[in-house]
Amino acid sequence: DIQMTQSPSSLSASVGDRVTITCRASQSISKYFNWYQQKPGKAPKLLIYATSTLQSGVPSRFSGSGSGTDFTLTISSLQPEDFATYYCQQTYSTPHTFGQGTKLEIK
């Protein structure tokens, strides 16, 4: 199985900050990679698929990049509603494993 490792596990930031979350796959997954956002008590929400394509309705302050084994999620200017937990996921092969999550908290 492909292991996905996110860093950091938690992050404190302020409204307006630029934030980057990284995810590393245990083997090359090309661009078969997604990011999800989950708020407390809610289901996950697809943010970015195929590494860099924004899901419909997702603000343009979110962006994704990478290929192979290393991927990043960038939020250009944090908004209050962005404080949540973010998960990466590989879709290269089943099981479609997720990273352990990055909890983004208000500083």
Add this chain to the structure above:
Amino acid sequence: EVQLLESGGGLVQPGGSLRLSCAASGFTFSSYAMSWVRQAPGKGLEWVSALSSSGDNTYYVDSVKGRFTIFRDNSKNTLYLQMNSLRAEDTALYYCAKDSAKVATIGTFDIWGQGTMVTVSS
């Protein structure tokens, strides 16, 4: 409105069985692959199982192979997860998720239900 509504969770003893259901509405259910993803209390997401739109192709994480069965009834717009020989480590909130691609699963989930809680305990 596109919606997924899970049901069937509850408290079950180790070794017991449960069947989860996921009722879909607002889209052509029979055209899309579907999956189950679970989340243990306070933990991250774990992909569990996927099923093609026809039901012919199934996929499982190793930890549930031979114990869980995913299937669907396209005439009822419903996805199921039959869970047998349940263990304490199966305790989790189980989400039903719609694949963004038609026919075969690509593992990208654009619609999620709210989840149904399964607790395995004596």
